[in-house]
Amino acid sequence: MKEDFLHYLWKYKKWNTQDLKTTTGDSICISQVGQYLQQSGPDFFNAQMIIGNQKWAGNVEIHLKSSDWYVHHHEKDAAYENVILHVVWEHDTAVFRKDNTEVPVLELKNYTDHEVLLNYEKLTVPKSWIFCEKQIREVDNFVLKNWQERLFFERLERKSKAINELLEQTNMDWEAVLFCMLAKNFGLNTNGLFFLKIAESVPFSIIRKENFEVENLEALLFGKAGLLVGEKEDNYFKDLQFRYFYLLHKYQLSSETEGQVQFFKHRPDNFPTIRLSQLAHLYHLHQNLFSKIISITNLEAAYELFQLKPSEYWEMHYQFDKESPKKAKKLSKSFIDLLLINTIVPIQFAYAKSIAKEISEDLIAILSQVAAEKNSIVDKFESFGLKANNSFESQSLLQLKNEYCTYGKCLSCAIGTELLKKN
Incomplete structure (x- = not known):
């Protein structure tokens, strides 16, 4: 299991939200899971919740194990002093702030739907080319079309970096x-x-x-x-x-x-x-x-x-x-x-x-209006049932493979997240 799977679970509330408790038995009521930052510092910013009888507003940090807090040296970083909840898959040690107060912990494995875990395991089985090659044809066409558009403009953003550098020169x-x-x-x-x-x-x-x-x-x-x-x-x-x-x-x-x-x-x-x-x-x-x-x-x-x-x-x-x-x-x-x-x-x-x-x-x-490019990546996607009919679609597939599939970023991909929802 990877930490980004826990990010996905938390961001989209893919867990049983009823009767949540910290590892010390305090009740948790989540109002806002926070903003997913994807940068240095805590993973989710400005979350809001009630723990026990106390209302909290602050940040949420996510790890596979509680002890990762110390592995990553968060105890030495002031940016983590405002963490109000430590979300982990497995709780193996208590974590303390500088004032010696214990950071509340939610052990997510106790509240995650078994079906979601099965879908995640299917998505991350050893691949021959991409993880979802046996499932990609199951994805709804509406989801694919919207994702292709996003990928297309991501690729244009990448290409425009070279243009901007030349503009400076x-x-x-x-x-x-x-x-x-x-x-x-x-x-x-x-x-x-x-x-x-x-x-x-x-x-x-x-x-x-x-x-x-x-x-x-x-x-x-x-x-x-x-x-x-x-x-x-x-x-x-x-x-x-x-x-x-x-x-x-x-x-x-x-x-x-x-x-x-x-x-x-x-x-x-x-x-x-x-x-x-x-x-x-x-x-x-x-x-x-x-x-x-x-x-x-x-x-x-x-x-x-x-x-x-x-x-x-x-x-x-x-x-x-x-x-x-x-x-x-x-x-x-x-x-x-x-x-x-x-x-x-x-x-x-x-x-x-x-x-x-x-x-x-x-x-x-x-x-x-332009014919799809012919290359090994486009041909491979077609063999899995995802055919590019024009260059808008083939450019999207190149971005998908080069920036997502190659790095196993399935949980940042609309196709991956859609497959996780399958029953």
Whole structure:
């Protein structure tokens, strides 16, 4: 048994509230169980109750055993002096305040319904992937839908932390933050962090000044990626190399970016050369991209905005000096979907929050139009009967697995608490 199960029992009053008594025989009448803090200090704040004939208002501390009070050194912490009730599963020792008065103890195992214990045991049996994998399909659809929405916005909150950090670095320049986020996602998993470093190493004011000539943007991005080193026969390469060194001198930029691009394990259309050229063309075509991004409300608008391709040179190349059969290399719908999931919607969420604008329903509507992601986590949930029909639902499942299931936080999960109610 874990202590968070006792927190659950106390918070939701999953025990027989009649004829409660302390371990010393005093009657207990609970008016308020208190506020669940989930931070340092006592577990529940500002509870109200009558113990014996005395009314009390104060805090409640919960442990598996009474002796845990001393194991956790609460006797040395002034924050626990206002504990009015010590709730435990098993009482094994008396606990005293500094004034030598004994803290009343409620031994919860004497008042907990046997059915609740059985459900808890079912929920915490050894798992192969998640604890509730054999029961998850039993959960009411209404509960699931509400929980998915909560998980979705928790995931957006997590993603917005990176956006807020970039805002601090760029002096609250949303256009610069968008450039960094797009660069990271154009690099996908393999080159994402390196592309982000490239974007961070070029002040966005330079991108603004140079976006009228796409070759200058390409020169900056390719050069910072270390792709314009050495000598090649292509005139296109030589031109970009000349432009890059001119721009370095003009803006007094450092020529080095720590790291290197990866071609390995990428399909040719995802080669860093192609993605960097596409990113350059995006900023050549759209001078006020941020305002257009935050205005997107549907897939069609996103697909239209990202209708772009790399320079003509890359229609017959994937690498410098190596010609290949001609092929148009536009952004695919599936790639734009990834941009929606990982850049556009998180940016919209963070910006709306910064100006206290409510757009929750709009964000759900956008990703409800995008196909569900395909990955091992989403596939595994589907094998247990929980299918993601769109990206709103698949993002929720990723948050569920990564932040709850992985850490066994079943009692903080709406699915877990619902299963505990089953008869």
